Amino acid sequence: MSLLNQIDLNSLVVFDAVVEAGGFTAAAERLGVAKAKVSIQVGRLEEKLGTTLFLRTTRKVSLTDAGRRLHDECKPLLAGIQEAIDQVGHEQGELTGTLRLTTSVDHAVQSLAQAAAEFAARHPALQVDLRTGDRVVDLVEEGIDLAIRLGWLRDSSLRAVKLGEFDQYVVASPDYLQRAGKPKRVEDLAQHEWVALMLLPTPFTWKFARRGETHTLQVKSRLRVDSPGALRAMLRQGAGISVLDAYSVRDDLEAGALVRLLPDWSLPRGGIHAVYPQGRHVPPRVRQFIDFYKNWLTPS
Known part of the structure; x- marks a missing residue:
């Protein structure tokens, strides 16, 4: 009996998942099975092949030379099998996996x-x-x-595939504007309390445009957040002024919890x-x- 006939092909799928996920626990989560099952499958594969595929320590799992060769050879074959299964299912009008x-x-x-x-x-x-x-x-x-x-x-x-675009609005709460005053010019924004969203590539630089006119604004921020949801909550609380995408701010604008500022100026659209x-x-x-x-x- 050939060695191939002795190997459970599912063990190769599990082996590939461990490599791609970078560990047994992550592979188990990806496959939706217990970590012990992943360990057993890999152990059986190593036993059948008569070689060690992974070097295991308490901190990480890494491939041996034999494991790397096996993965390099098997990965395109497994991808081809998956593609064939997906295609057959697609022809039957049914999505699986x-x-x-x-x-x-x-x-x-x-x-x-x-x-x-x-x-x-x-x-x-x-x-x-x-x-x-x-x-x-x-x-x-x-x-x-x-x-x-x-x-x-x-x-x-x-x-990446672009699905659509969204506008960006400068907004603040009515309470904040009553306390600090409503900015009438783009330049006025720099004098206000600014809440910065640190997920953005340039959270302190904003480029405004209006009928061929442009203005680049540099702001300073005492308050900084790493979540659009947290940013919106702080603005509703009256913490200051900032920019939010039109999707997330729509309900607050309709309810009057936030006010759009300088609507005749536009910011670059996001994708x-x-x-x-x-x-x-x-x-x-x-x-x-x-x-x-x-x-x-x-x-x-």
């Missing part, structure tokens, strides 16, 4: 969570794993299929992007969700 999505907490609440629920309802054989957070995650390390990101992309190692790792194979579930969500954001 797990679609792992990530975005900010605010955007999930405002839009993505509802869209993901609707997409899952249309594809009952598909599992959807939506993860939220305001930090930018490593898509490969965390096994994410697709990230929805708002703003301006900086990571050139990723592929809504579907971002996914570089690679040859993009599963049908990812391609279809990108098309679905683009239509969701721009209904006819």
Whole structure:
């Protein structure tokens, strides 16, 4: 009997997950199984091959030379098998597997969570794993299929599809404006209390435009946050002035909790992007969700 016939091919899938996730615990979370099962599968694979694939310490897991060779040879083959399975399922009109999505907490609440629920309802054989957070995650390390990101992309190692755009508004609460006065010119903004969103590439520099006229504003900030939700809460509390995207501030503007300032001036529009790792194979579930969500954001 050949060695191939003695090896459970699922163990190769588990082995690949450990390599891509960077550890047994992360691989178990990605596969949705217990960590002990991952360890057992890898151990059996090593036993059948008669070699050690990973060097394990209390702090990290790294590939041996044999493990690296096996991964280099097996990865394209596993990707080809997955692509064939996805394609057959797609031809039958059914999406399978797990679609792992990530975005900010605010955007999930405002839009993505509802869209993901609707997409899952249309594809009952598909599992959807939506993860939220305001930090930018490593898509490969965390096994994410697709990230929805708002703003301006900086990571050139990723592929992206632009789904739409959004406006940015300068806003403050009525209480703050009553106390500090309402700015009448762009230059006046620099004299106000400014709350900075540190997720932005340039949180203290803003470029305004109006009918061919431009103005670059430098601000100083005593208050700084790392979350759009926290920023909005501080502004509603009367902490100062800042910039929020039109999506997140819409309800507060309608309710009168925040006021848009200098509406005749505009700021650069931000983009809504579907971002996914570089690679040859993009599963049908990812391609279809990108098309679905683009239509969701721009209904006819």
